Amino acid sequence: MFFQPDKENISIDNLKAVQEECLAKTIELAGRSPYYRKLFNKYGLKPKIKALKDIAKFPFTTKEDLRQSYPTGMVAVPFEEIVRMHASSGTTGKSTLVFHTKKDIENWAILVARGLYAVGVRKTDIFQNMMNYGLFTGGLGLHYGAEKLGALVIPAGSGNTKKQIELWLDLKTTVIHITPSYLFYLGHVIEEEEKIPLSKFSLKIAIVGAEPHSEETRRKLENIFGIKVFNCYGLSEMNGPGVAFECEYQNGLHLWEDHYYAEIINPDTGEVLPEGKEGELVLTTLAREGMPVIRYRTRDITKFIKGRCPCGRTHRRIERIKGRTDDMFIVKGVNIFPSQIEGVLMQIPEVDKNYRIVIDRYEGLDKLIVEVEVKKGFFDGELSHLKAIQDKLTNKLKENILVTPVVNLVEPGSLPSSTGKAQRVIDKRRL
Ligand code: ADP
């Protein structure tokens, strides 16, 4: 069951042909933007390609390049054709801008609708979009996708938690779109503050994205709410959410290859890696008119999963994003992604819903501090109980990340919570 059967289970040969044709058009179109025109001239490149493999001749585009061409240097059509602008969240510096034509907006909605349909959302659903509206792409992106599908869309935005819960109850919301960290926080408010039994809610599906999270986090969220949680990936430079989406099998995210040409590279050398190897995802838009982007370095770490998915979609699957190259931190010479720590914490039953990683330096030595909220029942006044949990966490973390952390246990609800993208790591060495 597909939203666009002919596009989603297209044969591999036809998909390749579509990619080749669209890539040639994209390169030609990109050559009309001030940024790429200059770049092609600099490298003596003709805006023409014959085969997919010719893409290797073109240099990567980086977030820095987007910042350099700020605000409109990559726009490739007359400005009157542009109907919408979005910006990245600015997690790692100045936001970058992306411009869309009418067709681009329509295509984006279709890709999101494909993903929503793949995880079981239908026109009978009540879809509450709990992501920030505005420049950020998580709001309007999913909004138009869910409308395209025909669901009833509640544009709730993020925050205002009590109102969100009221809407869930009064409108019998069945599907939400939310960051995993905000969903945890909502669980806390419902259980601890409002004390509403979960049986009162009609919720079936949560679509989560915008920040890296582990498989263990997904399972924990599914257990807390008794729902299915699906992963949706995207970035503003490639429209926003909906670039890749899980299907009902929850075994990786189908990347819509008729709209994006994907490569995985070694982030240190730029070398393109063979299928199945982990590295940085590089994406080229294949159908975007307003602002084509060639070989964009996403800085997100993943790999392609080999083999076909039982759902029948031809588009290859990527693994959930392990983290961003710039999220990775090095403690005592060991490379660590926050998601590795999260994966360990979320398996431990005593751990509640929130955590924070602090890295500091004492007398020249790195110190990794993991602050963890522990479920209420364990704060029973018995120090030995807490000590046992602390030791268990320290050992489990050490086994996995090879560095011995200092584990600080705190009461539920005491760490700062987030209604948007969570800030999990505080590196005091850089402050
Ligand atoms: P910024 O790059 O400033 O955060 P965006 O709003 O465009 O701006 O965010 C896109 C980034 O968010 C992605 O490159 C990725 O790092 C992260 N992201 C989005 N969805 C997911 C997801 N499902 N899993 C992990 N990371 C995600």
Ligand code: ZN
């Ligand atoms: Zn599938």
